[in-house]
Amino acid sequence: MQYTLGQTQLDSIEDVLQSDIMDLGVTCVVLIDMSGNIIAHLDTGDIQHDIYSLAALAAGNFGAVSAMAKIIGEEEFSLLFHKGTKENIHFSKVMEDFLLVTIFGKGVSLGFLRMKVAEAIGKIEKILKE
């Protein structure tokens, strides 16, 4: 996998993440690649998560879950979501090589988030293909 993203593409991706996801009231959204690199990252500014470790683990986790899916005869699992007491985390694949990770609290409904994430991914795919 090899790819290059220009400044305008990165700007557009951040715009989409801001308007479609951050504005829902989520805590943090990170676009990573499957190697665990961070491509874009937005948060509310009042959290101190170690997003580099988060990205490495998210990529590993997603790879592991995909491998599990194949073992039981599924192409992939469509909903990847971990629920906590205060924060939750949602993963969604973007094309073959990227992953969108969203961290959100009680104030955001999962259903609405999934809908908005799907919309955002459509837009991001267009930008990545440019």
Place this chain on the structure above:
Amino acid sequence: MAFVNLKKKEIQVKIVYYGPGRGGKTTNLEYIYSRFNERIKTEMVTIKTHGDRTLFFDFLPFDIGKIKGYDVKIQLYTVPGQVKYNATRRLVLRGVDGIVFVADSMAVRKEKNILSLKNLEENLSAYKKTLKQIPLVLQYNKRDLAEQGIPLLSHDVLEGTLNQELKAASFEASALTGKNVVATMKRIIALTMSSLEKQLT
């Protein structure tokens, strides 16, 4: 392939420590973490079994400062060495920029080293890469065991069995005492950065 962020002027580089089980990959990272504690602001991530063996990987991010105006973030990973964990080893290798092969110097581990190196080549081929294309450093670990009278493979034997064709840089090291651990890391970072420079220009 490393990720270059033109907007934030940041480069993320992935270096993987590979090698047979119980060879000292995690110990390498633990030594680096303890030595550079002040510069590494985050915790080292490890996913271990109850028996303290690496189950998935260890992860240690390491900022080395600016090169040509870019903030360089080195990300050190290890793989689980045990044969049965090949699926996770392959996952960790995805997007690798540089490899340290940590060989076990103990005479009884000769075959295990050879098999692990072969396994590395097979796993790289899944990503259409070969060992010759990727910056590589060999580390002959556990040299300190000689003092306890444990039979070790000589430097020449290790070179002959593992490095004859590859002709990669190699170090005799002891991850436990820290001997040549930093030298190994510095060399792989230097090799990886110069290879990235060539790819980017």
